[in-house]
Amino acid sequence: MRAIDLLNGRLKLRHLVLVVAIADHGSVLRAAEHLHLAQPAVTRSLREVEHILGVELFTRGPRGVTPTLFGDAFVEHARAVLAELRRAGERITGLADGDVGTVTIGTLLAGSNVLLPRAIATLKRSRPGITVVVQEATFDAQVPRLLDGEIDLILGRLNPIEDVRGLRQITLYSEPVRLVARLGHPARSRAGLTLEDLLDYPWVLPLEQTALRRELEQMFTGAGLVPPANLVECTSVLTVRTLVRDTDMIAALPELVARTDAEIAPLPVGLEAVRRQVGVTLPAQRSLTPSARLMLDHLRQRAAEIYDLVDDPAGA
Incomplete structure (x- = not known):
């Protein structure tokens, strides 16, 4: 052939x-x-x-x-061709009628619980005919689908993209990552609490293929410590929060995620070496559909409001 x-x-x-x-x-x-x-x-x-x-x-x-x-x-x-045809149809429809269309967002943990719901809410108020599809997965799993056109953008903590061609990123705001535990956790009664002390307890960590997991392991190694062996691997925010709230497990969560549960709170052990930028990852060569462009506009606007909610706003 x-x-x-x-x-x-x-x-x-x-x-x-x-x-x-x-x-x-x-x-x-x-x-x-x-x-x-x-x-x-x-x-x-x-x-x-x-x-x-x-x-x-x-x-x-x-x-x-x-x-x-x-x-x-x-x-x-074949997937790429079909995705491009769908996008062509959506773009033509969007040009003819800006009130309808579909935008598909791949989400990571950071940005999913405050920024994204706010942006969706304001988008739907102004354009109720636009359908928003939200799909959660790890960054590595989302990238091929972004490049193929099955999703329009990835929202979350920005991952390194030096080794992936065809991507660009936009930083929306900066959000600290905190080590958190339940309010009655026994570690809170230990004077001069250190990272090494926390290894006495079970942990819930992101999956191995996530950038946050790699950074946390580098943090332990840099401190001369062996990463936790007693752990659960999970990226579901609901499961992580429940495990932390109901057990003695320790987790690393974006600050705004940690704040959504009154029964958990940060521990006095800093994570200064962990990157904090939250933003969107986009295809470098492919233009956004009208619906995706509107979604990005609302994400930018709502991100500007989040500056006051985090301790370390972007640009500070």
Whole structure:
């Protein structure tokens, strides 16, 4: 197959939709059910795609199908094409009628509990026809979807992007990260409390692939300490707050997240080495849809109001 063969009209949009559906559902049958098609029609269309490409896209097994090396590559491009077509439709609709559209936001822990709800609320008051989709995951999991166009922006604590091409970042405000525990935690009665003292208790930490987890481990190493071995790994803010509130676990939380529960409070052990910038990560080369641009405007406006809520505002 030559690359030009993909442009001769034999490969259809329905082929892309079908291949992505099979990859997402891991089964021709489940993909057929999702697309409201008969299974033989889906099987026939898959064979058409594989014939056009001249390669096998999926290996069949007793429990479904698994993408081949060629399948993984083709699905990646198919997702990007479909995402761009969706964005084109949203942009045309947005240009024709600025009151409708969809913006999809990938969220991290910081910024998700105060900034984002405020920005969504003001956006919806002015443009009630815009649909806002919020999806929570780690930064590493969000980046491919941002680059593919499945999400419009990532909001949260800014992660290093030097090794990822095609991204740009905007800082919205600066928010300290605090070590927190429940109000009645036994560590609070220890005089001259140190980071080493806190290793006597269980911890709840972000997942290993997060920048905050790496920075916390570097903090322990820099202090000549071994990171906690008795720990739970979690990025769900509700689960983290409940564990801290109901047990002797210690966690590192953005200040505004820590303030939302009256039964937990910061400990007198600083985290000066941990980065504090909260902002948005955007695709560098792709323009935002009208809905996403409006969302970014409201995030900027609400971030300006948050300066008074944190101890270390951006630019201080």
